[in-house]
Amino acid sequence: MRLNIERGELLRALGHVTSVVERRTTIPILSNVLLRAKDGELSFKATDLERDVVESVKADVSSPGAVTVPAHILHDIVRKLRDGAEVEIKLNGEKERLTLTAGQAQFELQTLAPDDFPDVSAGELTHSFDITAADLKRLIEKTRFAISTEETRYYLNGIYLHTNKRDGVEMLRAVATDGHRLAQVELPLPNGASGMPGVIVPRKTVHELHRLIESSGDSVRVGVSQSKIRFEIGTVTLTSKLIDGTFPDYERVIPQGNDKVLTVSNAQFMSAVDRVSTIASERGRAVKLKIGSDKLVLSVNNPDGGSATEEIDVDYTNKPLEIGFNARYLLDIAGQLEGEEASFMLADPASPTMVRDVGDETALYVLMPMRV
Amino acid sequence: MVIRQLSAETVNRIAAGEVIERPASVVKELVENAIDAGATAIEVVTSGGGLSLIRVTDNGEGMAAADLALAVERHATSKLDDENLFDIRTLGFRGEALPSIGSVAHLEIASRQAGSRDGFRIVVDRGRKSAVAPSAGNTGTRVEVRDLFSATPARLKFLKSERAENMAVSEVVRRIAMANPAIAFTVTTGERAGLKLPAAADTADGLLSRLGRIMGREFLDDALAISGEREGIRLQGFAGLPTLHRPDQTQQYLFVNGRVVKDRLLVGAVRAAYGDLIPKGRFPLLALFVSLDPRDVDVNVHPAKSEVRFRDTAAVRSLIIGGVRASLEAAGHRASAQGGMATMDVLARAAAATATAVADDARAVVAGDAHAMHRAGGDRAGSRSASGMRLQLDSGFAEAMQAPFSAVDRSGLAAPTDAAGSGEDVWDRPLGVARAQLHETYIVAQTRDSVVIVDQHAAHERLVYERMKTMLAAGHVERQGLLIPLVVDLSEAEADALGERVAEFAELGLAIEPFGAGAVVVREVPALLGKGDVAGLVKDLAAEIVSEGAGFALKERLEAVASRMACHGSVRAGRRLTGEEMNALLREMEATPYSGQCNHGRPTYVELKLSDIERLFGRR
Ligand SMILES: Nc1ncnc2c1ncn2[C@@H]1O[C@H](COP(=O)(O)OP(=O)(O)OP(=O)(O)O)[C@@H](O)[C@H]1O
Ligand SMILES: [Mg+2]
Numbered sequence: 001m002r003l004n005i006e007r008g009e010l011l012r013a014l015g016h017v018t019s020v021v022e023r024r025t026t027i028p029i030l031s032n033v034l035l036r037a038k039d040g041e042l043s044f045k046a047t048d049l050e051r052d053v054v055e056s057v058k059a060d061v062s063s064p065g066a067v068t069v070p071a072h073i074l075h076d077i078v079r080k081l082r083d084g085a086e087v088e089i090k091l092n093g094e095k096e097r098l099t100l101t102a103g104q105a106q107f108e109l110q111t112l113a114p115d116d117f118p119d120v121s122a123g124e125l126t127h128s129f130d131i132t133a134a135d136l137k138r139l140i141e142k143t144r145f146a147i148s149t150e151e152t153r154y155y156l157n158g159i160y161l162h163t164n165k166r167d168g169v170e171m172l173r174a175v176a177t178d179g180h181r182l183a184q185v186e187l188p189l190p191n192g193a194s195g196m197p198g199v200i201v202p203r204k205t206v207h208e209l210h211r212l213i214e215s216s217g218d219s220v221r222v223g224v225s226q227s228k229i230r231f232e233i234g235t236v237t238l239t240s241k242l243i244d245g246t247f248p249d250y251e252r253v254i255p256q257g258n259d260k261v262l263t264v265s266n267a268q269f270m271s272a273v274d275r276v277s278t279i280a281s282e283r284g285r286a287v288k289l290k291i292g293s294d295k296l297v298l299s300v301n302n303p304d305g306g307s308a309t310e311e312i313d314v315d316y317t318n319k320p321l322e323i324g325f326n327a328r329y330l331l332d333i334a335g336q337l338e339g340e341e342a343s344f345m346l347a348d349p350a351s352p353t354m355v356r357d358v359g360d361e362t363a364l365y366v367l368m369p370m371r372v
Numbered sequence: 373m374v375i376r377q378l379s380a381e382t383v384n385r386i387a388a389g390e391v392i393e394r395p396a397s398v399v400k401e402l403v404e405n406a407i408d409a410g411a412t413a414i415e416v417v418t419s420g421g422g423l424s425l426i427r428v429t430d431n432g433e434g435m436a437a438a439d440l441a442l443a444v445e446r447h448a449t450s451k452l453d454d455e456n457l458f459d460i461r462t463l464g465f466r467g468e469a470l471p472s473i474g475s476v477a478h479l480e481i482a483s484r485q486a487g488s489r490d491g492f493r494i495v496v497d498r499g500r501k502s503a504v505a506p507s508a509g510n511t512g513t514r515v516e517v518r519d520l521f522s523a524t525p526a527r528l529k530f531l532k533s534e535r536a537e538n539m540a541v542s543e544v545v546r547r548i549a550m551a552n553p554a555i556a557f558t559v560t561t562g563e564r565a566g567l568k569l570p571a572a573a574d575t576a577d578g579l580l581s582r583l584g585r586i587m588g589r590e591f592l593d594d595a596l597a598i599s600g601e602r603e604g605i606r607l608q609g610f611a612g613l614p615t616l617h618r619p620d621q622t623q624q625y626l627f628v629n630g631r632v633v634k635d636r637l638l639v640g641a642v643r644a645a646y647g648d649l650i651p652k653g654r655f656p657l658l659a660l661f662v663s664l665d666p667r668d669v670d671v672n673v674h675p676a677k678s679e680v681r682f683r684d685t686a687a688v689r690s691l692i693i694g695g696v697r698a699s700l701e702a703a704g705h706r707a708s709a710q711g712g713m714a715t716m717d718v719l720a721r722a723a724a725a726t727a728t729a730v731a732d733d734a735r736a737v738v739a740g741d742a743h744a745m746h747r748a749g750g751d752r753a754g755s756r757s758a759s760g761m762r763l764q765l766d767s768g769f770a771e772a773m774q775a776p777f778s779a780v781d782r783s784g785l786a787a788p789t790d791a792a793g794s795g796e797d798v799w800d801r802p803l804g805v806a807r808a809q810l811h812e813t814y815i816v817a818q819t820r821d822s823v824v825i826v827d828q829h830a831a832h833e834r835l836v837y838e839r840m841k842t843m844l845a846a847g848h849v850e851r852q853g854l855l856i857p858l859v860v861d862l863s864e865a866e867a868d869a870l871g872e873r874v875a876e877f878a879e880l881g882l883a884i885e886p887f888g889a890g891a892v893v894v895r896e897v898p899a900l901l902g903k904g905d906v907a908g909l910v911k912d913l914a915a916e917i918v919s920e921g922a923g924f925a926l927k928e929r930l931e932a933v934a935s936r937m938a939c940h941g942s943v944r945a946g947r948r949l950t951g952e953e954m955n956a957l958l959r960e961m962e963a964t965p966y967s968g969q970c971n972h973g974r975p976t977y978v979e980l981k982l983s984d985i986e987r988l989f990g991r992r
Contacts, residue, residue, distance in 0.1 A: 148903070149903065150903055150904075150905065151905075152858075152905065152906075152907045152908075153858070156856075177855060177856060178903060179854050179855060179856045179858065179903075180852055180853075180854065180855055180903070181855060182855055182856075248856055250856070253855050253856060285850075285899075286850055286899065324850075326852060326899065350853060352853075352855055366855060367855075368852065368853035368854060368855040369853055370850055370851065370852050370853065370899055371850065371851040371852075371853065371896065372850050
């Protein structure tokens with residue numbers, strides 16, 4: 001195996017793939033990246049056994065071949081090479097070492113056999129569709145804050161991606177919940193997605209995907225089966241196993257009949273919550289909302305920290321109501337809202353409350369109150 | 373049947389049987405007499421475990437010839453008149469000790485009164501009194517007891533080994549010495565020069581230094597001053613930090629009006645005061661001195677005067693609990709210095725060993741002489757106290773102080789914020805400023821003169837626990853409703869047991885309902901638990917309830933419950949914290965009482981003094 005490649009190309013590809021490589025792993029080959037040279041292309045592949053990332057870039061291949069080398073070391077080396085440098089990569093047959101030469105600098109890296117490199121991406125995908133990077137980003141960004149980290153309910157440790165019908169129209173919907181709050185975002189179902197199985201995409205995959213689409217525009221091709229999901233983003237492909245479990249019947253907890261509607265200015269509400277919750281210590285403190293006619297008083301009372309109140313003007317005509325929410329959760333949700341105004345649909349101090357941007361039916365948040 | 377009047381001798385021996393149990397009892401009586409006589413220095417010498425000789429010499433007021441003759445008579449005392457039996461201000465009051473001793477041994481007392489030129493002596497040999505005769509000697513009194521129990525050989529059978537009796541003798545003197553810091557004591561048992569306690573000032577500091585000599589250096593470092601007063605009862609003394617503990621109660625001392633007392637009251641009160649701060653089966657160290665109007669305490673309930681009866685036991689008990697608690701609370705986050713010391717010890721040992729191996733010739737190592745190794749390391753450290761090095765070190769640290777966090781920014785920590793404190797005073801805070809997190813488990817912080825290492829999980833657990841406890845005690849627990857209720861699978865017995873206690877759990881902020889056979893569903897959790905492991909908590913509690921049976925009342929076990937919750941809801945070791953989070957944790961620890969140790973009694977942090985670290989590197 002022998003090839004020449006430009007340093008920038010090498011760096012970009014390694015940047016994409018090495019982040020899935022776990023820094024501490026007990027299986028040595030998982031620290032490595034698989035390099036495969038053939039037909040004027042160099043491909044990179046890294047995996048943590050749950051998912052893998054593959055990228056191919058153009059290269060001047062004079063002799064094909066495959067090898068694995070430590071991913072983070074290779075990445076660090078390439079990072080430190082001079083910008084625009086021409087890099088020669090050569091597998092030294094007898095010694096089983098990879099030689100990397102750039103200008104006057106030369107490195108020899110230890111290798112492991114490419115045949116031992118695990119393959120998680122094999123297998124058929126039953127459905128595939130195209131989605132814009134912007135849409136995919138929105139599905140992720142608006143829901144990922146609610147993903148659970150608690151291990152007992154492992155099936156909540158990801159985003160539930162599935163199809164659903166609203167007013168007779170088929171939608172692609174993403175839902176995440178940690179059991180305390182829930183986020184749901186949907187968009188019209190892309191062509192080809194109809195009939196796809198509902199899948200739970202693990203948290204780490206979600207983060208990898210977000211990182212990868214951040215740096216790319218255009219459209220992403222998504223392939224799904226019962227057990228796997230694949231995202232093709234330009235020259236990069238991320239394939240991941242899915243969480244093998246049943247997502248709870250979340251629709252039952254989305255309130256339907258909450259008739260007390262509170263409308264607030266988004267910016268005003270968010271900064272008020274932010275201000276009063278300064279008093280709340282890091283966790284577990286409630287922000288109390290005292291809702292009267294066209295008036296909302298937010299207050300926090302922390303016995304060992306002090307107290308805070310702030311009043312803001314709102315639209316509310318129903319019966320007065322007092323309800324408490326975890327300050328952190330309220331801030332998280334306020335951070336997702338992007339319209340001018342948001343509305344809270346409330347029932348009573350013990351039942352779930354629904355929050356959404358006024359005029360935007362595609363995203364909704366449900367929050368369970370705190371009882372104080 | 374013939375009824376006979378017993379001879380005085382026999383009566384005395386029967387009385388002696390109660391007062392004088394073993395050599396140590398003789399020592400106790402004689403030393404107490406010396407204290408009553410106003411001595412400032414007392415010397416005790418024994419041989420043969422106290423059987424062949426006990427000699428107690430004091431520099432007290434001494435006795436005149438007539439007194440001397442009376443002193444060995446039964447019920448003759450200078451300390452009590454017929455009016456004031458309920459107003460006892462001396463250690464002795466019965467006039468029973470000397471005649472008892474004289475009836476079972478060979479007793480010789482030599483005494484000279486202060487200001488008198490002549491001294492006198494008297495001998496009582498197993499009950500037979502000789503006449504008072506002149507004798508030369510220093511001011512004060514010297515009492516010699518020989519051949520103890522030779523008149524009552526049966527008693528000899530009950531004695532322990534010579535060594536055990538010697539130990540009992542020094543233990544008795546130690547205890548008395550604790551209550552009398554201003555008096556110098558020396559004890560020599562057999563060939564060995566034993567205890568030597570110089571007189572200390574009659575102040576709190578003096579008392580503490582005396583206590584330190586008797587209870588150990590650790591106690592000296594980790595003692596909190598206790599003081600309190602209530603309804604004419606005064607409490608003083610010192611109590612160890614909760615991180616300092618022993619597997620038994622031998623280091624818990626109570627003194628009432630200067631008298632060493634054994635009382636169950638102390639055990640209970642101490643347990644109540646320390647509560648959950650001490651791990652199960654471990655006991656804190658303390659020495660408490662209660663003084664009250666002698667008329668409010670009956671000291672005449674036990675022949676050896678080792679028990680007392682208070683008129684108002686409850687008041688004494690709550691004074692002790694309140695006084696100890698107040699000091700513990702004021703100490704707040706202070707953890708035992710022992711953690712830091714132990715660390716320094718380990719490090720110093722390693723350093724000493726290396727120093728020896730590297731710098732010195734290998735003699736000590738070859739000889740396998742651990743002591744030599746230690747000494748060599750120590751000498752080396754000692755001989756290198758160049759002041760230039762100190763200067764360098766000082767300025768180095770001062771520089772670092774001006775830039776909190778700059779050194780660790782690279783490791784991905786948040787930039788300093790106001791919480792991290794750009795203000796001057798954070799360096800003066802007891803736990804200082806967080807500088808780094810190591811192994812995602814330990815926070816390293818810097819104060820002006822020390823390095824503090826915090827176990828983040830233990831610390832956080834304690835904080836959550838204390839807050840939980842406050843809320844539970846106030847009967848007001850904030851709860852987070854679960855949007856998606858959590859089903860917890862249990863054994864059928866466990867599920868049934870929980871099902872019967874739904875109301876009790878609700879008060880604790882856990883809303884639970886039965887859910888078919890062998891399961892419960894949780895609908896609300898205490899907000900403090902955060903996103904902690906609810907299932908783990910419920911399973912733990914269920915198991916406990918089943919094993920404790922019907923008698924288990926959750927509310928009485930608030931502390932256990934709170935501790936469980938804290939454990940399941942805490943920042944695990946292994947979580948990366950931002951600089952802001954770390955500093956917030958430190959500040960909260962400072963503000964929270966008892967945060968110096970986690971719920972399991974382990975310290976939450978250790979502090980390494982810069983001076984100790986310098987010593988470690990031979991800079992001092
Ligand atoms: N070391 C001493 N110096 C001066 N006087 C002493 C000394 N030892 C004993 N006495 C005198 O002898 C008396 C009798 O002593 P003894 O120990 O028998 O009785 P007590 O101390 O009065 O009462 P108790 O039996 O409770 O100890 C004392 O009251 C005291 O006056
Ligand atoms: Mg006496």
